[in-house]
Amino acid sequence: MKAWLPALLRLAVLALLVVFITSPGWFEPLLKPLTENGAPAIYNQGSLLTLTLQHLRTVLVATVAATIVAVALAILVTRPAGAEFLPLSRSLVNIGQTFPPVAVLALAVPAVGFGEKPTLIALFLYGLLPIFENALTALTTLPGNVMEAARGAGMTGWQRLMKVELPLSAPVILGGIRLSVVISLATATIGSTVAAKTLGEVIIAGLISNNLAFVLQGGLIVAALAVLIYDGLSAIERYAARRMGQGAE
Amino acid sequence: MTLRFDKLGIVIAAIVAYAALFAPFATFRANRIVPGQARSILEALPPTLGMLLLAIVIVGGIIALLKTPLIIRLAASIVALVALAILIGVAGAFLTPDGNTFARIAPASGFWLLIFAFTLLLADVLTRLNLSPWSRVGVLMIAALAIAALLVSGLWDSLSILKEYASRADSFWAEASKHVTLALGSLVGAVIVGIPLGILCHRVETLRAGVLNVLNIIQTIPSIALFGLLIAPLGWVALHVPGAAAIGIRGIGTAPAFVALFLYSLLPVVANTVVGLAGVPRAANDAARGMGMTDRQRLLDVEFPLAFPVILTGIRIVLVQNIGLATIAALIGGGGFGVFVFQGVGQTAMDLVLLGALPTVALAFAAAIILDAVIEMTATKRRVETA
Numbered sequence: 001m002k003a004w005l006p007a008l009l010r011l012a013v014l015a016l017l018v019v020f021i022t023s024p025g026w027f028e029p030l031l032k033p034l035t036e037n038g039a040p041a042i043y044n045q046g047s048l049l050t051l052t053l054q055h056l057r058t059v060l061v062a063t064v065a066a067t068i069v070a071v072a073l074a075i076l077v078t079r080p081a082g083a084e085f086l087p088l089s090r091s092l093v094n095i096g097q098t099f100p101p102v103a104v105l106a107l108a109v110p111a112v113g114f115g116e117k118p119t120l121i122a123l124f125l126y127g128l129l130p131i132f133e134n135a136l137t138a139l140t141t142l143p144g145n146v147m148e149a150a151r152g153a154g155m156t157g158w159q160r161l162m163k164v165e166l167p168l169s170a171p172v173i174l175g176g177i178r179l180s181v182v183i184s185l186a187t188a189t190i191g192s193t194v195a196a197k198t199l200g201e202v203i204i205a206g207l208i209s210n211n212l213a214f215v216l217q218g219g220l221i222v223a224a225l226a227v228l229i230y231d232g233l234s235a236i237e238r239y240a241a242r243r244m245g246q247g248a249e
Numbered sequence: 250m251t252l253r254f255d256k257l258g259i260v261i262a263a264i265v266a267y268a269a270l271f272a273p274f275a276t277f278r279a280n281r282i283v284p285g286q287a288r289s290i291l292e293a294l295p296p297t298l299g300m301l302l303l304a305i306v307i308v309g310g311i312i313a314l315l316k317t318p319l320i321i322r323l324a325a326s327i328v329a330l331v332a333l334a335i336l337i338g339v340a341g342a343f344l345t346p347d348g349n350t351f352a353r354i355a356p357a358s359g360f361w362l363l364i365f366a367f368t369l370l371l372a373d374v375l376t377r378l379n380l381s382p383w384s385r386v387g388v389l390m391i392a393a394l395a396i397a398a399l400l401v402s403g404l405w406d407s408l409s410i411l412k413e414y415a416s417r418a419d420s421f422w423a424e425a426s427k428h429v430t431l432a433l434g435s436l437v438g439a440v441i442v443g444i445p446l447g448i449l450c451h452r453v454e455t456l457r458a459g460v461l462n463v464l465n466i467i468q469t470i471p472s473i474a475l476f477g478l479l480i481a482p483l484g485w486v487a488l489h490v491p492g493a494a495a496i497g498i499r500g501i502g503t504a505p506a507f508v509a510l511f512l513y514s515l516l517p518v519v520a521n522t523v524v525g526l527a528g529v530p531r532a533a534n535d536a537a538r539g540m541g542m543t544d545r546q547r548l549l550d551v552e553f554p555l556a557f558p559v560i561l562t563g564i565r566i567v568l569v570q571n572i573g574l575a576t577i578a579a580l581i582g583g584g585g586f587g588v589f590v591f592q593g594v595g596q597t598a599m600d601l602v603l604l605g606a607l608p609t610v611a612l613a614f615a616a617a618i619i620l621d622a623v624i625e626m627t628a629t630k631r632r633v634e635t636a
Contacts, residue, residue, distance in 0.1 A: 034481070084256045088373045094621075095372070098613040100573025103606035106590050110599040186471030190577060193594055203477045207501075207581060212481055219477035223470040230469045 010231060017224045021048045024217070031213040041213045043202045052221065055198040058116065058191070059184045062123030067177055070128045074135035075161065093133050101126050101187040109194055119191030119198070126187060127180040134176025138169030171241035178233040185226045199225075257373055258313040264366040265310035269303060272359030275340045280351040281409070281598055287357060293340040305332045306363055313370050319377060326371040333363055334399060341407030353409040355600060382622035389618050409600040410607070413589075421589075425608065427503070428585035431578055432571040432612075435507055439514030439567060444560065446515070447522025448548065457523065464516035472509065472574050476581045479505035506583030510574060514567040521563025525556030558628040565620035572613040576605065 020027060024042045031041040042048075076082040077089050104126055108118035142165060150164045192200030199222050206214025273287030274294075291299040309329040312321055341354040375388065405411050414421055450457040467475070483505050487494045529552050537551045579587030589605030592598075 082256075087376045088257060088369070091372055091376045092369075094617070095614065098569050098573075098610070098617045100576055100606075100609055100613060102573070102576045102587065102590060103610055106594055106602045106606055107599075109594060109597075109602070114597075182469055186473070189471045189473050190580075193580070193591060200473060203473055204580070206477070212484075215477040215480055219474035222474040223478065226469045226471055226474075227466055 010228065013224055014228055017221065017228070020217075021052050021221060024048050027217075031217060034212040034216060036210070039209065039211050039213075043205065043214055043217065045205065046197075046201065048199075048202070048217075048221065051197060051199050051201060052225070055185075055188055055222075056225075058119060058188050058196065058198060059123065059181060062120050062127055062184055062188075063177065063181055066124050066127035066180060067131055069124075070131035070176075071135050071173060073128075074132055074139055078136070078139040079157075089132075090136070093129050093136075096125075096129050097133075099126075101183065102190055105187060105190060105194060114195040116191075116196045118194050119188060119196035122191070123184045123187055127184050130179040130183070131173065131176040134179075135169065135173045138172035139165060142168055168244055171237055171244055174233065174237040174240055178230060178237060181233060182226060182230055185222070185229065189222050253316040254314060255316050257369070258315065261366045261370055262310040262314040264362055264369075265306055265313070268359045268362035268366065269306045269310075272362055273357040274359045275337070275344060276355045276357045277344050278353045278355070278409075281353050281413075281600065282596065285353075285355065285357075288340075288344060290359070293344060294336060295339075295343060298336060298339060302332055302336050305329055306367075309367060309370075313366075319374055322370060323374045323378075326367045326374060329367040330364065330371065331395075333360065333367070334395075335404065338399070338404035338406075338408065341405065345407050353412065353600065354407060355409040382625040386619055386622045389615060393615070410603050413598070413600045413604045417589075421604070424584055424586055424588050427583075428572075428575050428587075428609070429612075431503065431506055431510060431575045431583065431585055432568065435510035435514055435571055436564065436567050438507075438511045439518050440564065442511075443515050443518030444522050447519040447560075448526065450519060450523050451526040461516075461520060461523070464519060467512050468516045472513070472577045473580060475509045475512070476505050476577065476583075479508050480581065483508065502582045503578070503584065505581055506575070506578035506585075510571050510578075513574065514571060517563040517566040517570075518560070521559050521566075522556065525559030526552055528559065529555045558624055561620070561624045561627060565617065565624060568616045568620060569613050572609060572616060576609055 028041050035041050043051075073089070077085045101122060105118060105122040108121040112118055112121060146164060146168065147160070150160045155163065188196070188198045189200035189203070192198050192204055199218055202214050202218030203222070206212065206216075206218060269290060274290040274292075275288045276285030277288055278285040290302055293299070294302060306329055309325045312325040317325075337356050337360055344354045345352050375385075380388070399405055400411075406415070446460065450460050470478075480501055484501075487504075533551055533555060534547065537547045542550065575583075575585045576587030576590055578585050579591050586605040586609045590602050590609075591605075593601030593603075593605065
């Protein structure tokens with residue numbers, strides 16, 4: 001019984017989420033008691049479905065860009081030619097992570113104006129750090145005997161990277177991507193304060209007009225999305241780790 | 250003799266060349282919200298000082314570019330940073346028309362890029378010097394004192410950020426204390442609850458997975474969503490639990506922010522306590538049992554001191570994270586530096602955004618350096634003692 005219960009729970013949350021964002025009207029009676037003075041119970045300044053999709057698109061675009069750049073940089077500084085940058089890049093990542101995402105977001109506004117752009121920039125820059133850090137950890141802690149064997153088998157540097165180093169590092173890099181996505185989902189929510197079209201709009205609108213129903217539905221959708229995505233990525237990561245575990249044996 | 254180039258130096262020199270020669274050093278605006286006009290280094294400073302600054306950054310760039318001894322690179326980066334810090338203040342006074350209180354002078358992209366380039370050089374030197382924890386804290390203290398001295402001296406008073414500060418000095422310190430109270434208070438709460446919870450999870454295996462999973466899910470929920478979700482239950486508590494409203498529990502404001510930060514803080518504290526205790530060598534525990542120590546003695550005298558550096562790492566994560574997240578509390582009326590950030594975004598007054606963002610970054614940065622140093626010291630101490 002224990003094995004299928006969590007899976008069933010996740011499926012139920014996912015189903016509920018999909019039903020809620022596609023036909024929120026069905027839930028109106030549930031949310032109505034939270035409103036005052038006949039205020040609307042369901043967000044009425046845009047469709048929840050569109051906002052959710054825009055939110056996810058923003059996160060996806062930023063994460064893909066951050067992944068490509070972060071992994072490329074990590075590969076660069078772990079090659080002999082880039083070794084000079086390794087210690088500094090470590091401290092830069094440490095320093096960078098002390099910057100609060102909100103600060104990055106707000107400071108991007110003067111550079112590119114309001115809208116989706118500052119959000120994308122903040123998500124990209126902030127998303128780089130965990131991916132880079134994990135990729136660096138993975139690429140610098142590969143088992144020595146495996147690398148030795150690859151070299152002994154006459155593989156070129158490029159072959160070693162593509163066939164040995166990257167596949168072995170995949171689970172740890174995926175872990176970095178997962179952290180990055182979770183941070184991005186949260187930062188994208190705050191992005192609505194600089195006029196990006198994301199689910200944060202619903203929460204902020206609720207806070208401004210003192211409408212608890214808006215705050216609650218926005219909060220629940222964002223929370224459910226984050227938890228489901230985190231969960232899904234963890235599953236992919238475990239799968240990759242298992243495959244690598246068998247592959248290395 | 251052939252010249253040898255430093256690879257990082259090529260990057261730094263390129264940034265310096267672009268920033269010094271092409272990017273604007275300062276922006277002049279007739280009032281606080283109109284678009285600004287760019288001023289280069291030579292336009293923003295009296296001629297001799299302008300030439301001096303150009304000379305300093307160009308020489309600094311060349312020193313970075315070539316393979317030079319660490320001590321010279323250290324000196325070059327410090328001289329350049331100090332010159333930039335002092336001269337941006339001079340530029341502010343120089344560009345402000347006499348008696349004009351509406352004009353705003355702000356550091357522009359060239360200034361920030363130069364600061365970035367020379368900070369990069371300084372960071373590289375400090376990384377390569379491999380400083381001991383105490384000297385890292387010392388460097389931080391010197392930097393903090395230097396910035397404090399510049400602030401007190403009034404040299405920067407003509408800059409736009411300090412003009413924003415001057416018009417809201419009282420609320421700045423009120424929000425600062427709220428920010429620190431939120432970040433530190435929730436940390437203290439999380440330590441008081443989290444460490445015993447971690448010990449419990451370590452001892453009772455059936456609890457462990459469940460507790461950690463729940464905390465993990467909470468950590469995943471975006472901050473503003475969690476703030477929002479807490480408004481309803483806390484509002485209900487304030488209405489229905491006698492005395493709750495009297496001690497400040499309300500639906501919006503500091504209470505939901507505090508509770509949310511507390512919940513976020515639990516996972517790193519509990520998880521690191523569990524990991525730290527699990528990493529205690531079996532031999533140490535066996536020896537303690539053999540000496541006839543009780544469970545309680547073993548926990549306090551053996552397990553806990555050995556696990557301490559790992560727990561401290563959790564506390565570091567929490568503190569840095571809380572200082573950043575506390576900015577978002579402003580959205581639900583919880584106060585903190587976020588008030589200025591979001592006000593500034595609302596009024597498109599970027600100086601106001603900086604007034605909120607810079608202290609937050611500085612606080613988080615200082616907290617990270619100090620706690621990293623403490624962690625390293627406790628870890629080495631432990632190694633020395635067990636060796």
